[in-house]
Amino acid sequence: MSRSMEKIVALCKRRGFIFQNSEIYGGQNGFWDYGPLGTELKRNVRDCWYRDMVSGHNELVAPKTAPAKYQMVGVETALIMNPQVWKCSGHYDLFHDMMVDCRESKSRFRLDQIRCRWVSFKDATVKQDDTGTELSKVMVTSTAEDFHEDMTSEALRVFGQKKKYADKLQWDGAATTLDKVDVSEFATVVAPGASKAGTLTAPREFNLMMKTIIGALGTDDDAAYLRPETAQGIFVNFKNVVDSSRVKLPFGICQVGKSFRNEITPRNFTFRSREFEQMEIEFFCRPDESAGWYKYWRDTRFQWYQDLGVSKDRLLLRDHHADELAHYSVGTADIEYAFPFLDAGEYGELEGVAHRGDFDLRSHMEGKLTKNAAGELEVELNEDGKPKHRGSGKDLTYFDDQAKERFLPHVIEPSAGADRATLAFICEAYHEDQQPDENGVLQERLVMKFHPRLAPVKAAVFPLIKKEGMPEKAAEIFGALKAAGLSCQFDQQGAIGRRYRRQDEIGTPYCITVDGDTLTDGTVTIRDRDSLQQDRIPADRIVEEVLSRLNS
RNA sequence: GCGGAUGUAGCUCAGUGGUAGAGCACCACGUUGCCAACGUGGCUGUCGAGGGUUCGACUCCCUUCAUCCGCUCCA
Numbered sequence: 001m002s003r004s005m006e007k008i009v010a011l012c013k014r015r016g017f018i019f020q021n022s023e024i025y026g027g028q029n030g031f032w033d034y035g036p037l038g039t040e041l042k043r044n045v046r047d048c049w050y051r052d053m054v055s056g057h058n059e060l061v062a063p064k065t066a067p068a069k070y071q072m073v074g075v076e077t078a079l080i081m082n083p084q085v086w087k088c089s090g091h092y093d094l095f096h097d098m099m100v101d102c103r104e105s106k107s108r109f110r111l112d113q114i115r116c117r118w119v120s121f122k123d124a125t126v127k128q129d130d131t132g133t134e135l136s137k138v139m140v141t142s143t144a145e146d147f148h149e150d151m152t153s154e155a156l157r158v159f160g161q162k163k164k165y166a167d168k169l170q171w172d173g174a175a176t177t178l179d180k181v182d183v184s185e186f187a188t189v190v191a192p193g194a195s196k197a198g199t200l201t202a203p204r205e206f207n208l209m210m211k212t213i214i215g216a217l218g219t220d221d222d223a224a225y226l227r228p229e230t231a232q233g234i235f236v237n238f239k240n241v242v243d244s245s246r247v248k249l250p251f252g253i254c255q256v257g258k259s260f261r262n263e264i265t266p267r268n269f270t271f272r273s274r275e276f277e278q279m280e281i282e283f284f285c286r287p288d289e290s291a292g293w294y295k296y297w298r299d300t301r302f303q304w305y306q307d308l309g310v311s312k313d314r315l316l317l318r319d320h321h322a323d324e325l326a327h328y329s330v331g332t333a334d335i336e337y338a339f340p341f342l343d344a345g346e347y348g349e350l351e352g353v354a355h356r357g358d359f360d361l362r363s364h365m366e367g368k369l370t371k372n373a374a375g376e377l378e379v380e381l382n383e384d385g386k387p388k389h390r391g392s393g394k395d396l397t398y399f400d401d402q403a404k405e406r407f408l409p410h411v412i413e414p415s416a417g418a419d420r421a422t423l424a425f426i427c428e429a430y431h432e433d434q435q436p437d438e439n440g441v442l443q444e445r446l447v448m449k450f451h452p453r454l455a456p457v458k459a460a461v462f463p464l465i466k467k468e469g470m471p472e473k474a475a476e477i478f479g480a481l482k483a484a485g486l487s488c489q490f491d492q493q494g495a496i497g498r499r500y501r502r503q504d505e506i507g508t509p510y511c512i513t514v515d516g517d518t519l520t521d522g523t524v525t526i527r528d529r530d531s532l533q534q535d536r537i538p539a540d541r542i543v544e545e546v547l548s549r550l551n552s
Numbered sequence: 553g554c555g556g557a558u559g560u561a562g563c564u565c566a567g568u569g570g571u572a573g574a575g576c577a578c579c580a581c582g583u584u585g586c587c588a589a590c591g592u593g594g595c596u597g598u599c600g601a602g603g604g605u606u607c608g609a610c611u612c613c614c615u616u617c618a619u620c621c622g623c624u625c626c627a
Contacts, residue, residue, distance in 0.1 A: 006620090013562085013563085014562070014563060014577085025601085026600060026601060026616090027600090027617070027619080028618085029617085029618070091627075101554080201553095208627065209627095229627095261626095264553075265626080443588065464584095464585055464586070465585055495589095495590090496584090496587065497586070497588050498587085498588045499588090500587050500588085504587095511587095515585070516585065525586075
């Protein structure tokens with residue numbers, strides 16, 4: 001991790017932004033706790049998002065860049081849902097891969113993606129890993145697209161034969177995939193690239209959804225999953241919201257909440273955690289208008305980070321290439337940030353904005369969808385020709401009473417990570433600069449330049465010295481700010497300069513100091529964190545002054 | 553999951569098979585009247601956790617947890 005990131009992590013702990021979870025017991029990999037200041041900061045991130053996207057949105061006026069006016073509403077759905085939700089959404093199949101590891105190459109494979117076939121070559125043999133037995137017939141494997149050719153070269157390689165003898169290989173049976181092969185035969189399987197047979201471990205379920213049990217006598221039949229994303233709670237409530245809230249297309253349903261994924265490698269501080277918070281919008285619109293809305297949300301969300309102080313230099317709006325798109329997606333863009341733990345030129349995802357077509361609503365109507373040979377989505381069938389995962393069968397179409405049409409809306413999904421956004425704001429705020437001390441000599445200063453809307457503490461109040469009634473007057477001002485609902489700190493400890501520095505380090509935008517003049521003319525100074533400029537204003541106007549600066 | 557490194561006070565780090573240290577931070581009192589480290593005094597540790605070797609382990613060995621780096625993975 002880069003030196004600057006280490007400093008940021010150290011600051012987060014030292015000042016109470018972010019702690020390692022269960023730290024006194026040695027921690028828990030992939031989980032993090034927010035301390036007093038981090039809690040304030042993250043709540044400000046959530047509040048800004050909800051206010052800017054939902055509660056503060058004026059549905060009577062189309063924003064300048066929007067194709068039309070639209071409505072926004074919120075929901076808060078349970079962390080645990082009927083398991084069928086995940087079967088239809090595709091998460092269940094995708095998140096239940098059987099994996100094997102190769103002990104020799106240290107690489108991991110999905111069992112159903114390894115092609116394999118029995119082969120022998122005259123008198124040549126292949127050594128077996130554990131026992132050292134020489135095997136005359138082994139199963140070769142391939143993960144290549146053109147697996148027939150790849151298996152041929154693998155077979156020649158392990159038998160130590162030249163390319164020209166390819167036609168001397170004796171194949172036995174048809175090529176299949178490794179998930180169809182009994183584990184007892186793994187000792188004869190040569191893993192891709194391996195020099196010996198039998199280097200694969202027994203297959204293990206790799207469950208990326210967190211499993212839990214419902215009911216006190218829970219058995220495996222009562223398994224349920226903590227949601228791996230908040231979006232499905234919105235889709236399954238689509239009909240409820242339409243029926244109960246008088247919303248008309250186009251409109252968005254939003255949700256902020258926790259999600260859980262068994263990340264293989266939690267890494268990079270809070271960036272990849274196993275428990276994390278999402279801020280998601282599912283925006284429903286007419287299919288023929290979806291392209292315009294996709295562009296609108298992409299640009300709107302990109303701008304949001306900049307409005308809260310993230311420099312455009314470290315932000316990237318990256319459109320996915322066609323071959324990078326998920327199978328359901330018509331178009332996807334990532335909003336990415338140049339986190340300090342990444343190499344120069346690399347970016348980490350803050351938010352994905354995806355055009356999902358009607359994939360999600362249709363899945364919950366008809367059942368799990370898959371792409372057919374023609375590239376069209378259709379319900380995935382099992383061996384019996386029945387749907388692999390049956391949908392709800394409920395009609396989730398929308399009736400447009402202006403156009404007198406019934407159709408399945410298309411969806412634009414801006415899906416943001418609250419913890420990732422919080423981390424980006426922390427990284428972005430971190431500054432080391434130099435400011436003159438009382439003798440005019442430059443001194444190092446550590447300052448968190450949070451946008452005032454995000455700052456965990458909005459103002460600090462100091463009596464210049466601890467006597468002559470200054471603490472009492474300062475306490476009065478502190479009380480007034482608190483009564484206005486502002487997060488504030490009171491500090492009379494140590495030299496005034498040190499107190500300013502303490503506040504700089506936690507990103508407090510304004511410091512108010514009661515001094516000798518306050519007692520005679522009733523004015524106090526208000527100091528700006530970034531410019532260090534001080535203005536004298538009447539003490540009884542301090543609340544409105546702070547509020548107006550916060551909102552400017 | 554694999555390999556390597558690391559784990560000592562709130563932070564940054566010394567340390568030795570024989571009773572645990574420094575600087576900073578923090579707290580109290582004093583001083584100070586607007587940009588940190590002035591004076592005096594004070595607090596702080598199951599040396600990551602568990603087990604073993606030893607008369608004795610922070611130190612040596614094993615296990616485990618966490619963090620960092622590389623590989624793998626990234627829906």
